[in-house]
Amino acid sequence: xxxxxxxxxxxxxxxxxxxxxxxxxxxxxxxxxxxxxxxxxxxxxxxxxxxxxxxxxxxxxxxxxxxxxxxxxxxxxxxxxxxxxxxxxxxxxxxxxxxxxxxxxxxxxxxxxxxxxxxxxxxxxxxxxxxxxxxxxxxxxxxxxxxxxxxxxxxxxxxxxxxxxxxxxxxxxxxxxxxxxxxxxxxxxxxxxxxxxxxxxxxxxxxxxxxxxxxxxxxxxxxxxxxxxxxxxxxxxxxxxxxxxxxxxxxxxxxxxxxxxxxxxxxxxxxxxxxxxxxxxxxxxxxxxxxxxxxxxxxxxxxxxxxxxxxxxxxxxxxxxxxxxxxxxxxxxxxxxxxxxxxxxxxxxxxxxxxxxxxxxxxxxxxxxxxxxxxxxxxxxxxxxxxxxxxxxxxxxxxxxxxxxxxxxxxxxxxxxxxxxxxxxxxxxxxxxxxxxxxxxxxxxxxxxxxxxxxxxxxxxxxxxxxxxxxxxxxxxxxxxxxxxxxxxxxxxxxxxxxxxxxxxxxxxxxxxxxxxxxxxxxxxxxxxxxxxxxxxxxxxxxxxxxxxxxxxxxxxxxxxxxxxxxxxxxxxxxxxxxxxxxxxxxxxxxxxxxxxxxxxxxxxxxxxxxxxxxxxxxxxxxx
Amino acid sequence: xxxxxxxxxxxxxxxxxxxxxxxxxxxxxxxxxxxxxxxxxxxxxxxxxxxxxxxxxxxxxxxxxxxxxxxxxxxxxxxxxxxxxxxxxxxxxxxxxxxxxxxxxxxxxxxxxxxxxxxxxxxxxxxxxxxxxxxxxxxxxxxxxxxxxxxxxxxxxxxxxxxxxxxxxxxxxxxxxxxxxxxxxxxxxxxxxxxxxxxxxxxxxxxxxxxxxxxxxxxxxxxxxxxxxxxxxxxxxxxxxxxxxxxxxxxxxxxxxxxxxxxxxxxxxxxxxxxxxxxxxxxxxxxxxxxxxxxxxxxxxxxxxxxxxxxxxxxxxxxxxxxxxxxxxxxxxxxxxxxxxxxx
Numbered sequence: 010x011x012x013x014x015x016x017x018x019x020x021x022x023x024x025x026x027x028x029x030x031x032x033x034x035x036x037x038x039x040x041x042x043x044x045x046x047x048x049x050x051x052x053x054x055x056x057x058x059x060x061x062x063x064x065x066x067x068x069x070x071x072x073x074x075x076x077x078x079x080x081x082x083x084x085x086x087x088x089x090x091x092x093x094x095x096x097x098x099x100x101x102x103x104x105x106x107x108x109x110x111x112x113x114x115x116x117x118x119x120x121x122x123x124x125x126x127x128x129x130x131x132x133x134x135x136x137x138x139x140x141x142x143x144x145x146x147x148x149x150x151x152x153x154x155x156x157x158x159x160x161x162x163x164x165x166x167x168x169x170x171x172x173x174x175x176x177x178x179x180x181x182x183x184x185x186x187x188x189x190x191x192x193x194x195x196x197x198x199x200x201x202x203x204x205x206x207x208x209x210x211x212x213x214x215x216x217x218x219x220x221x222x223x224x225x226x227x228x229x230x231x232x233x234x235x236x237x238x239x240x241x242x243x244x245x246x247x248x249x250x251x252x253x254x255x256x257x258x259x260x261x262x263x264x265x266x267x268x269x270x271x272x273x274x275x276x277x278x279x280x281x282x283x284x285x286x287x288x289x290x291x292x293x294x295x296x297x298x299x300x301x302x303x304x305x306x307x308x309x310x311x312x313x314x315x316x317x318x319x320x321x322x323x324x325x326x327x328x329x330x331x332x333x334x335x336x337x338x339x340x341x342x343x344x345x346x347x348x349x350x351x352x353x354x355x356x357x358x359x360x361x362x363x364x365x366x367x368x369x370x371x372x373x374x375x376x377x378x379x380x381x382x383x384x385x386x387x388x389x390x391x392x393x394x395x396x397x398x399x400x401x402x403x404x405x406x407x408x409x410x411x412x413x414x415x416x417x418x419x420x421x422x423x424x425x426x427x428x429x430x431x432x433x434x435x436x437x438x439x440x441x442x443x444x445x446x447x448x449x450x451x452x453x454x455x456x457x458x459x460x461x462x463x464x465x466x467x468x469x470x471x472x473x474x475x476x477x478x479x480x481x482x483x484x485x486x487x488x489x490x491x492x493x494x495x496x497x498x499x500x501x502x503x504x505x506x507x508x509x510x511x512x513x514x515x516x517x518x519x520x521x522x523x524x525x526x527x528x529x530x531x532x533x534x535x536x537x538x539x540x541x542x543x544x545x546x547x548x549x550x551x552x553x554x555x556x557x558x559x560x561x562x563x564x565x566x567x568x569x570x571x572x573x574x575x576x577x578x579x580x581x582x583x584x585x586x587x588x589x590x591x592x593x594x595x596x597x598x599x600x601x602x603x604x605x606x607x608x609x610x611x612x613x614x615x616x617x618x619x620x621x622x623x624x625x626x627x628x629x630x631x632x633x
Numbered sequence: 634x635x636x637x638x639x640x641x642x643x644x645x646x647x648x649x650x651x652x653x654x655x656x657x658x659x660x661x662x663x664x665x666x667x668x669x670x671x672x673x674x675x676x677x678x679x680x681x682x683x684x685x686x687x688x689x690x691x692x693x694x695x696x697x698x699x700x701x702x703x704x705x706x707x708x709x710x711x712x713x714x715x716x717x718x719x720x721x722x723x724x725x726x727x728x729x730x731x732x733x734x735x736x737x738x739x740x741x742x743x744x745x746x747x748x749x750x751x752x753x754x755x756x757x758x759x760x761x762x763x764x765x766x767x768x769x770x771x772x773x774x775x776x777x778x779x780x781x782x783x784x785x786x787x788x789x790x791x792x793x794x795x796x797x798x799x800x801x802x803x804x805x806x807x808x809x810x811x812x813x814x815x816x817x818x819x820x821x822x823x824x825x826x827x828x829x830x831x832x833x834x835x836x837x838x839x840x841x842x843x844x845x846x847x848x849x850x851x852x853x854x855x856x857x858x859x860x861x862x863x864x865x866x867x868x869x870x871x872x873x874x875x876x877x878x879x880x881x882x883x884x885x886x887x888x889x890x891x892x893x894x895x896x897x898x899x900x901x902x903x904x905x906x907x908x909x910x911x912x913x914x915x916x917x918x919x920x921x922x923x924x925x926x927x928x929x930x931x932x933x934x935x936x937x938x939x940x941x942x943x944x945x946x947x948x949x950x951x952x953x954x955x956x957x958x959x960x961x962x963x964x965x966x967x968x969x970x971x972x973x974x975x976x977x
Contacts, residue, residue, distance in 0.1 A: 253970060254969055255967060256965050266961060280719065300947045301951035309712065317709045320716060323720075324703055325721045347706050476724060477680060481701055482701065485702075485704025
C-alpha cells in the first residue's frame, strides 16, 4: 500500500542524529480540519515538554470550493528540545491531504524532507483542480523529497467501518487518522487527544468512537510502516524550561486574560465593546465567557459604536476596552480622538492584518504603526505598546490597562494576525507577583473646588463618575479650558492644552522601563531593531550570527510611543541599524525622525512572517 | 428612569452658569426650559442624571444642564449612552440629538439603541435643517427645500423620525412641539417608560427654516392641525368638533365631524397606546393633505429593557463562580516542569 518514491534505508536513517527541532506542516482543504489537527498536535507537543511555536495559515473563505489551491488551509508547528522562537523557516515534514495542498506547500519543504500524501485524493478531478497536468506522484517532480504516498482516505474508511457512518462523515475522520500517524512519528501519548475527542463529541459518542478508531489506526499504521521501511520514529527531548506550571496559549487568549488581569489590578470592572472582525474576534469570544470577573461584553452594531460604548463606559467608571483590526481601527479613529480630548482611559487592541482596505484579512502584517502613532486628526498623541509573542501579549495588555488608568488616556495595544492565532507554551504566571495599580475615583470636592481638568503629578485629570454628588460636570470634544473644562476657543488656551496633552503622553516615558539590548552586549557594529511579532525570527537570526562571530545585537522595542528615554543614545552606539518589519518601513521612519539615525529598512509585506534566513541574509549584507 | 429615591429640586437647581449660545428666538430655549421644569416634577437627582449629545445646535444642550453631561461626536450619542447605561444602569440617561445627528450620520446607532430597548430618553430636535453648518437641507427636509447645498430644491424624500423609530422596534414613540405647554407631560411619560423612549420635538429654526411647522403650529392653524393623543381618550381635534375614525375596509384613518360632542356616533376611535398598527397610521397622517399632526404619546408598549437583561444575564452567568485570577490563567490543559531537563 505504501509507495515511497525514494526509500530511506535503515542505514541512512540511523546515520541521522536526533534533530533538535522539527518543523511539521499539515495542509489540506479548508474543510479537512487541518487547524484542529494542528491544534491537537500542538497540545501533545506541549505535553511532551518541547518548546514550540505555531503558524496557522488559512484562507479568508470559510469553505472555499473543494480541491482548489486558494482553499488550502495549513498549520505549521516548529518544536524542539531547544528554545523555539519562530514557527520555522522550512518544514521537515509536510502532510498534504490533496493535490492542491501539495502544490501550494511542497515548495517550502526542506530538500530531502518528507511528504506524506493521501493518494485517495489524487484522482484526475482533484489533480485538474490543482492545475496538475500529470500526477506529481508519477512524473518525478518530487524527486527532491522523500514521498510517502498511500490511500489515507481508504484506510480511514476501513478503520471507522464498524461505526456505520455515512461516507462523508466517515471521511471526516481522516484528519484524526493523520494525527494518529503524526503522534506515532514523534512518539506521543494519544490519551490527551482521546480525552479531548470524548468531551468534544460527548453528545454523539459514536462519532467520538469513530474518531478514536481513526486516530488509533493512523498510529498503528506508523508502527507497521516502520517495519517495512520508510517511516521513522523521532524522539525530541524536552526543551529546557524553568520549573513550574505550563500551558499553551494563543495571542487572542493571552490578550483577553491580560485585560481581565489588568482590570482586576486596577480594581475596576471591565466593559468590552467589540464588533466581529478577523483576526480580532477571538478576544470578544474569550471575554464574553468571563462574567464572573466583572466583565461586560457588548457586541455593537459597528466599530464606531464598539469604541463609543467603551468610552461611555469609561466615563461612567468602568475600564472601557475595544478591539479590532486595521479597517475597524480606521472607523474608530474619530472616537479615539474624543477619548484623547476628554482624557478618559480606554484600551484599544489592534490585531493587525494585511492592508490597506480589506487587504488580507487572515494574513499577518505590521502596517498599522503609522495609524497607531500618528493616525488621527489634530495633534492627538496616545501611548502605543506592541506585543512580541502570544505569551508577551498578556503582560502588554496589563501594561496597557496600567497606562490608561494612571494617565487618563486611550492606549493602543498592537498585536497581529500571527500573534493572535499562534500558540506557544506559557509558564503560568504567579499573579501575586504583579503590583496592583488601583484606581481612586474622585469622590469629594477637593479644597479649592472641583476642576474636571485639574492635573496631578502625571498631568492626569481626575476621574469623577456620574452618580457622585458635588462633582457635576460636562465634558466633550470641543477644546476645553485649562482647569475648568469649559468650552474655550481662545488661541492661547488651545496652544496650552495641545502642549499639555503632548506633555502628558511624553511624560509616560519616565514611567516605562529603559530600553535594553535584547541580545548582545551593546558593543556590536550592527543593531537589528525590531518590534512586535518579528521578535522570533530576528532573535534567532541574531543568535546564529553571533555564534558565527558576527558583531550584531538585537534590540526589541515594546513601547512604540512614547519611546524609551535612552533609545536614541543606545542606537547611536551602532555603526549600522536595520529594522526588519512586516510593512514598508514604518518604524524605521519613526526612529529616523526621532533620533536622526541612519536606520535602514528590511521590509516584507507578503502576509507571511519573516523567515530566519531572510534576516540572516540582511545581517550578512549589512556587515559585509 | 431608575428606582433611586427622588429628591426635591427647583428649576434653578438644573441651570448652569454657562452662557446659552443659541440664536435669539431659537426653539431650543423652550425645550431647555421644558426639560428643566420636568426634572423637579419627577424627582430626578442631578448627580444621577446624564445628558449625552452628538453634534449640532441641539447637542450643546448638556452644557446648560446642571447634571453630568457628555457632548460627544456627530451621530454617536446613542452608542456612548449605551456604554454609560450598561456601565451603570442606575443612572438616568437622556440623549439629545437632531434630525441630521440621529437620522443621517447616526441613523445606525439610533436604530440599534431602539431595537435593543436601552432605558433612556431620546429627544430628537427636528428642525428639518442643518443649522450649525449654516442651513443645508437635512434628511427630514421636505422635497424641494432650497438650501445652500440644494439651490434648485432638494430632490430626495424625507425620513419620518417616528416611523423610523417604530420600524426600528421602539416601544415608546411620542411627539411634542418646542413651545407647546404639553411638552413637559410628554417628557414625563417618556421618563416613566422603562426602556428606550423616543420623542420627536418639532423645533423651529428661526434662522434657516423659520415657520416650517407653521401649517400646524401657528396659532390660527393649531386647533385643526394638532391632535393631542391621550391613552383611553377619543382622538379629537379642532376643539372637539372633529375626530379620527378608522375605515376598516381600506384600513386607514379618516377625519369625521363630531356633532354636539357625540364622538361615538361619529365613529371616533379611542387611543390605545399599545396598538402599533394605529400608531403607524397616526404617524403617517399627512398634514399637507389636511390631516392633523398626531402629538403626545403615540405608542407606549413596554418590554424589558436591554441593560436590565444584560445585568441579569451577567449575574446568572457569574452565579456560583468565584473569580480567581490565578485559576483563570492556569485554565486548560497544563503540565508541570519539575526541573530543567538540561542546561542550555
